[in-house]
Structures are given as structure tokens and as C-alpha cells.
Amino acid sequence: AQSVTQLGSHVSVSEGALVLLRCNYSSSVPPYLFWYVQYPNQGLQLLLKYTSAATLVKGINGFEAEFKKSETSFHLTKPSAHMSDAAEYFCAVTQGSGTYKYIFGTGTRLKVLA
Amino acid sequence: EAQVTQNPRYLITVTGKKLTVTCSQNMNHEYMSWYRQDPGLGLRQIYYSMNVEVTDKGDVPEGYKVSRKEKRNFPLILESPSPNQTSLYFCASRLTSGVWETQYFGPGTRLLVL
Numbered sequence: 001a002q003s004v005t006q007l008g009s010h011v012s013v014s015e016g017a018l019v020l021l022r023c024n025y026s027s028s029v030p031p032y033l034f035w036y037v038q039y040p041n042q043g044l045q046l047l048l049k050y051t052s053a054a055t056l057v058k059g060i061n062g063f064e065a066e067f068k069k070s071e072t073s074f075h076l077t078k079p080s081a082h083m084s085d086a087a088e089y090f091c092a093v094t095q096g097s098g099t100y101k102y103i104f105g106t107g108t109r110l111k112v113l114a
Numbered sequence: 115e116a117q118v119t120q121n122p123r124y125l126i127t128v129t130g131k132k133l134t135v136t137c138s139q140n141m142n143h144e145y146m147s148w149y150r151q152d153p154g155l156g157l158r159q160i161y162y163s164m165n166v167e168v169t170d171k172g173d174v175p176e177g178y179k180v181s182r183k184e185k186r187n188f189p190l191i192l193e194s195p196s197p198n199q200t201s202l203y204f205c206a207s208r209l210t211s212g213v214w215e216t217q218y219f220g221p222g223t224r225l226l227v228l
Contacts, residue, residue: 009154034217043118043204043219044157090156100145100164101172102217104157 002027004093006105014113019063019078021108023091026072033074034092035065038107044090050074061085086112116141118220120205126226127195135190135223137205145208146188147172147217148180150201157204163188195227 007022025031032051036044048059055067061084065076074091091105118139127133139146147162149172159172163182177199179191188207192199205220 006156036219041222043221044206044217045219046216049216092157100147100162100170102147102159103173104149104159106154106156 002031002093002095002101002103004091004103004105006089006091006108008108009106010109010111012111012113013081015083016080019076019081019085019110021076021089021091021110023065023074023076023105024072025074025091025093027093027095029095031093031095033065033067034094034102035059035063035074035076036090036092036104037061038088038090040087047076047089081110081112083112083114086110116218118205118207118218120203120220120223122223123221124224126228128228129196130194133192133195133225135192135203135205135225137188137190137220138186139188139205139207139218140186141207141218142185143207143209143218144185145215146182147206148178148188148190149204149206150174150199151204151222152201160190160203195225197227199225200227201225 003026005024034049035047048057050067058064088109094102121136144165148160149157158174161180163169203223206217208215208217
């Protein structure tokens, strides 16, 4: 069975500091991994996705994530936090062909301090 | 504009009174899905549909029904709502061609069952 674990339900960083949001997955087959962002009172928006083409994935708004199979991780990073990055972030996993289910993590709320 | 719409956006109802939350997409997507979001639990998939007249259960289908009679619409039906179905609901759609395809989310429906 697949699962996703997001360490830290709340993360605070200073404006301009590194953002690191952690995601570990469990999957018996090669996974497809996603990071979504949810701004207050809005739906989810895709930040980036790993589809096995490259282990380092670049997304929108300066975010990137690296797929590390040995660590079963897909952590999200951004070199310099901006106030507008304050939101909730979700990691999600799905398998390859033959399934249409998605498993989401419990989310990490990012607070950016001035 | 490509979008997923949900109605109503907010709903207060009483236990046992049947309700339907509508979802519509204008992107000609085959795949549609319903999620519920609860604090500390992230998003959990309720039902999904790979195409017209093809639906399947997600991880938390109990108490919900769906139907897919048209490609663009995927209503969520609560035949006898209970307080534990108080939640924030999201509809999403994507192309079916690959699980790596981006899911597009609606704005959400906030449901309170008294």
C-alpha cells in the first residue's frame, strides 16, 4: 500500500531564508510524486511533479524538489522564502499505470516571518 | 477560461437531509475525482471516475454516492448526511492519458452538517 508522510504540520521561516518541507513516501512500485500548494480559501494548485524523467524537479514560484529513491523522499525546497509563500503544502503519491488513486499527506502549513 | 466549478460553495444542512454537490469542468477531461479535506488528515479521496459511466471508490467512500452521466459533470451525493461528513470538499479533474497528468482542483465546498 502507498503512503505519504509529511514531517512537521507547521513550519516557520524568516523572509529570505531557505524553505525545506519534508515528504517521505512508501510505495511498492515506482511512484509518481506531486507537491501542491493551497492558499487560504482556495483549491489546490500544482507546484511540481516527479514522473521519473529527472530526479531534480523544478516547479513554479522558484520551488524545486529532489526525488531520492534510497531515502524514499521528495522534499520541497526554495532558496529564499517570500511572504507570498505562506500557504499549506501537500505532498501526494500515485502509482503508475493501472491505478487512479491518489494518496495525500496531511499537509504542512508554512509561515513566513518578516 | 479552463476551470473546475463547484456548487454550492458553502452549505449548512441537517442530519439526514439528502444533498448534492455539483462539479463541472470545461477542459474535456476524462478523469474526475472527489476529495474531502479535514484538519490534520490532509485530503482523502472519496470517489473517482475514469470516464462516463465508470466510477470507483477511493479511500473514504462510505456515506457518499457519485454518478457520471456526462463527461463534464461529476456530482457528489450525500443520501443521509451525518455530522461526521462536515468537511471541506474538493472536486478535481485531469486527462486520463497518464497518471502524471496534472489534476485541476475546484475552489471547494464547505459543508456543515448539524
